[in-house]
Amino acid sequence: MEIIKISEEYIRLDNLMKFSGLCNSGGRAKYLIQNGEVMLNGEVCTMRGKKIRPGDKVEYQNRTVEVAVEG
Numbered sequence: 001m002e003i004i005k006i007s008e009e010y011i012r013l014d015n016l017m018k019f020s021g022l023c024n025s026g027g028r029a030k031y032l033i034q035n036g037e038v039m040l041n042g043e044v045c046t047m048r049g050k051k052i053r054p055g056d057k058v059e060y061q062n063r064t065v066e067v068a069v070e071g
Contacts, residue, residue: 002063005070010051013040016058020065032060 004020011019017029017038032038033048039059040050052058054069 001057002065003068004065005068006054007070010053011067012048013038013045013050013052013058014048016052016065016067017060020058022058022060022063022065037061 002020004016013033014026014029017023017032018026022038023029023032030048034046036044036046037060038045040052041057042059052067054067057064057066
């Protein structure tokens with residue numbers, strides 16, 4: 001599992017996927033999310049603007065990233 005640190009209260013799911021390297025573009029993130037290929041805390045999430053907060057875990061293709069507070 002990888003830890004992704006953010007300095008804000010939350011990050012949108014599509015931005016997290018791009019920022020963490022789970023995909024290489026925002027368009028690709030949108031496609032993957034809308035097609036049900038991304039899991040948030042163990043459940044499929046199809047809302048690309050979903051607010052991801054510290055402690056949340058996002059999974060895609062056998063990679064898991066957990067969001068943590070920076071600092």
